[in-house]
Amino acid sequence: MxxxxxxxxxxxxxxxxxxxxxxxxxxxxxxxxxxxxxxxxxxxxxxxxxxxxxxxxxxxxxxxxxxxxxxxxxxxxxxxxxxxxxxxxxxxxxxxxxxxxxxxxxxxxxxxxxxxxxxxxxxxxxxxxxxxxxxxxxxxxxxxxxxxxxxxxxxxxxxxxxxDSHPFILMYNTDVAEQAGALGDDGLLQDITSPEEFLDVARRMQEVTGKHGVSYGYLGDGAQMWRLFYTLYLQMGAEMTLDGDTVSLDEQAAVTALEFMTQMLDGTVAASTGDYGTAVAEFLNGESGMFLTGVWELPTLAASGMAFDARTIPTLYGTDAVYGDxxxxxxxxxxxxxxxxxxxxxxxxxxxxxxxxxxxxxxxxxxxxxxxxxxxxxxxxxxxxxxxxxxxxxYDPEAWFSGSGSDFQGYFAENIQNVLLGQTDPAVGLRGFVDRLNSILAKPNPVTGT
Structure with missing residues (x-):
């Protein structure tokens, strides 16, 4: 069309x-x-x-x-x-x-x-x-x-x-967290305030599970890639807008977020090539200590009988922010x-x-x-x-083509999956995503006719 x-x-x-x-x-x-x-x-x-x-x-x-x-x-x-x-x-x-x-x-x-x-x-x-x-x-x-x-x-x-609101959150296995020394005096996951602290906690949990510290499935799933990326990006106080002829965003913040994601996907902290279904199964089987997912997985985990808790994704870059819809x-x-x-x-x-x-x-x-x-x-x-x-x-940056179930997050996956696989430089992948969006923004908005 x-x-x-x-x-x-x-x-x-x-x-x-x-x-x-x-x-x-x-x-x-x-x-x-x-x-x-x-x-x-x-x-x-x-x-x-x-x-x-x-x-x-x-x-x-x-x-x-x-x-x-x-x-x-x-x-x-x-x-x-x-x-x-x-x-x-x-x-x-x-x-x-x-x-x-x-x-x-x-x-x-x-x-x-x-x-x-x-x-x-x-x-x-x-x-x-x-x-x-x-x-x-x-x-x-x-x-x-x-x-x-x-x-x-x-x-x-x-x-x-x-x-409702359904944010992207962090679930964690309380037994694994306890064995890793990652629970506070209140029985909740310790406060995590930086990327380094997050990776440290994840590595301690990996020593307990023997497999991974974090479950995060992303292969073939643009929504999963976007949810974590946008959360980290916003936590740097950065903004993204799609209301002009070109995308407005903070390129350095975006690259930093992608670099952290690739660092996490090292095969130890988190699986380097995991899809979402595998991530769910891994966490349910006690093969990881934390799970980056949405609130919608709570009934599945509750039905499993495992010991777990959940919290808002920790603020790693100074600004409280989380992706949701x-x-x-x-x-x-x-x-x-x-x-x-x-x-x-x-x-x-x-x-x-x-x-x-x-x-x-x-x-x-x-x-x-x-x-x-x-x-x-x-x-x-x-x-x-x-x-x-x-x-x-x-929420997603506002545009006639963005939002849940649209192609927007698919455009992100087209350019960022290879970044997360370690096959493309983060800056190059980001530029491909921006160019894809700019090609759409350069054309008339079919909703308003402008």
Whole structure:
């Protein structure tokens, strides 16, 4: 698809969306696959008597089970008739959602990653939330971390309402850490404040496990490469923006982050050629002491019965920062939404947020702060040990082509994997990534037509 040949048309006077706008979601997924079918369609409970709320999301596995349980309980307790449709995550989901919004077949509410909003809201594929109605239902800006709430705002309007934040974190085997002398008097992992300290702790854990100190899978996984890189980069106080004709970034900070990653991947501290599945298995089998991963792995580790804890990734370069994203509720565009139906949708979402202590069980940090500040959340371990990550959460640099499930992180992998394999100089790999992004930024933005 040649996105540079034309710009998106504007919506008709009647409030409809042009065929060009139908394609906006796909344009934000250049190089992606075709639509995937719905995997699951869950009917409301027999006792539900309210107006049906059509709810789409891409949550599967443990997340899908937790969400299904949460929706079922909300239906039962509050008389909703919410119907869940679960679609294939990634390109299929985002393309399907865009086409449904533009084709007049949009669900009442859907889940998107907050990092994808810049590729949807400006093109008219989403409707803004009415913050007055949310406030009437007990959901206000004051109930959310500032960065998480602000991420949903485009041109002064709220287009996404976060359910959670899911940061990149550090999990650790408490038995291995204890044997390595890496636990403090409080029983938690010792404070680590520099790259050298991190490597030292990892090497001590490697002496215990006999294999590796850290599990970090990255082969063929641009998201994994990016999550750690961007965390380290931001911890140097560096910034990256994609809102001009060229990328703006701190090249020295970026190279330093890549150099540390290659130093860690020396075959002793961490496997030099590990993929994500291997990293999970290694940590579960006690063959490493620490695991760089996302909060979504918590149910897997909890089910294994191993002794582990988790914390926000240590600040190695002086500035508190961590990479993350949010599952967020959005209102796919409807030309003439029914007022009663919309109110029921708002009520449904507000009750999901208020009941998100259940969602916290899957490892995610609820965005609705009354949950995080409750005694019940304090009792959730290890979740309570990394809840502070929301204070320093950072999303992908904003662009129509960035965000979870987009090709942005794939562009990173194309140029950086060989760096991590020790086959390309970090500065050369970084330049290739920057050149790839600059080639995109030099062309018209298909979402705004500029």
């Amino acid at each position: 040649d996105r540079a040949s034309t710009s998106p048309s504007t919506a008709s006077a009647a409030g409809g969306i042009s065929r060009r706008q139908v394609l906006l979601g796909g344009l934000a997924l250049v190089g992606g696959t075709v639509l995937g079918p719905a995997l699951t369609s869950c009917s409301p409970s027999p006792s539900a008597t309210g107006t049906p709320v059509r709810y789409w999301h891409p949550l599967s596995g443990g997340d899908g089970i937790t969400m299904a349980d949460l929706v079922e309980s909300i239906n039962d307790e509050h008389g909703f008739a919410a119907e869940q449709t679960v679609l294939t995550w990634g390109t299929p989901y985002y393309t399907k959602l865009a086409m449904a919004s533009a084709g007049g077949r949009a669900p009442d509410v859907a889940v998107m990653h907050a990092s994808r909003i810049p590729g949807y809201a400006p093109g008219g594929l989403l409707d803004p939330w009415d913050t007055d109605l949310l406030a009437e239902l007990g959901v206000t800006e004051a109930d959310f971390p500032a960065a998480v709430w602000e991420k949903g705002i485009v041109d002064g309007k709220l287009y996404s309402l976060a359910l 949010s599952h967020a509720f959005v209102l796919p565009h409807q030309d003439d939404p029914d007022e009663e139906q919309r109110r029921e949708t708002y009520r449904f979402v507000s009750e999901i947020l208020k009941g998100s202590i259940v969602w916290a069980g899957a490892g995610h940090i609820p965005a609705y702060q009354p949950i995080v500040e409750s005694p019940a959340y304090d009792d959730l371990l290890p979740q309570a040990h990394y809840a502070d990550a929301t204070a320093n959460l950072n």
